[in-house]
Amino acid sequence: MSDRLRFGIFMAPFHPAGENPTLALERDLDLIVHLDRLGYDEAWIGEHHSAGTEIIACPEIFIATAAERTRHIKLGTGVTSVAYHNPYMVAERAVLLDHLTRGRFMLGLGPGSLPTDAIMLGLDPTETRPLLEEGVDVIMKLLRTDDPVSSQTKAWNLVDARLHLRPYSNPVFDVAVPAVASPSGPRLAGRYGIGLLSIGATQSEGFDLLGLHWDVMEERAAKYGTVADRNQWRLVGMMHVAESKEQAYKNVEFGIEHWFNYFQKVAAFPQMAVNGDNVREMIDFVNDSGLGSIGTADMACEQIERLTKQSGGFGCFMQLAHEWANPVATHRSYELIAQRVMPEFQGQAWSTLNAKARAVETRPELADRNMKAVEEMVAKHQAELAAR
Helix, strand or coil, X not given: CCCCCEEEEEECCCCCCCCCHHHHHHHHHHHHHHHHHHCCCEEEECCCCCCCCCCCCCHHXXXXXXXXHCCXXXXXXXXXXXXXXXXXXXXXXXXXXXXXXXCCEEEEEECCCCHHHHHHCCCCHHHHHHHHHHHHHHHHHHHHCCCCEEEECCCCEEEEECCCCCCCCCCCCCEEEEECXXXXXXXXXXXXXXXXXXXXCCCCCCCCHHHHHHHHHHHHHHHHCCCCCHHHEEEEEEEXXXXXXXXXXXXXXXXXXXXXXXXXXXXXXXXXCCCCCCHHHHHHHHHHHCCEEEECHHHHHHHHHHHHHXXXXXXXXXXXXXXXXXXXXXXXXXXXXXXHHHHHHCCCHHHHHHHXXXXXXXXXXXXXXXXXXXXXXXXXXXXXXXXX
């Protein structure tokens, strides 16, 4: 495990249906630029095609735009819905973005979360996970070898397929799969030695999904001779931080009800079940269930420390991007996390705190010596004047 915990976001995104989508997408891009300036490590961008809220249909196009506006942050598909695409084309686009971003691209691969997406494409939701398994196998062979790949399913037909361009990253960019409730994600991550994005598994009560995710990864890695790497395990949780708990509560009155309503009444995605009939109940659910933290930077630190103990260690904490607060308060939340939370988990806080503590301890003696030095210089100067 690295001593430096990475920080990032997982952006679906979530926007109220009916508002100006052009402006909403511009806000998403502005947020990525803001995070780049603040030193965040990663941003993963989702793919969705229905339900009116998660409005980015092609994360690769969004990433190409964001890459031109940023300098450091890594950008990933969070995730490409493999069942909806020819896996050869997924690999081709990924390698192209790896070159265009000079190694800042990451590839997330999933089955697709919204059943309303799959139905429009003539797929039953029960078909998407088997297609993901077949697609990941194809993609990893294409990325890791030059062997010809043939694969035929309901969704695609490949005949002796090879990439004609190798990745910019050596040997390949980060690849990850998501996990919510089913073991399909950890099974794939362990089999192929790739990363895992644990979404909605941060609640402190009930079934220990984090433990399940890691146990499955280790079992599959042992079976297939790969490595289950905790540095490539990313936990996705909810946060909003302000200068005080009261201010944070007031901030989220702006949009938390829309987010809860989306998962309670719109998206057919029961794995993200949330409870609450009013703003205060929703806030309490987030904080009390362990789903996230709405409050101060100290509360955010406590949440990450709990997740570290519960999971046994992970490589990156990613906030599930939302608009619970208005854009100004949202940007301030990310800034406070960069200022107050990230240093605690990246080895930057203790050194300055220790330097301050040493200065406090030695201040009386050194202040006295400093005053004596001044007095000696004053006396020397006066003596020189008297000798003239």
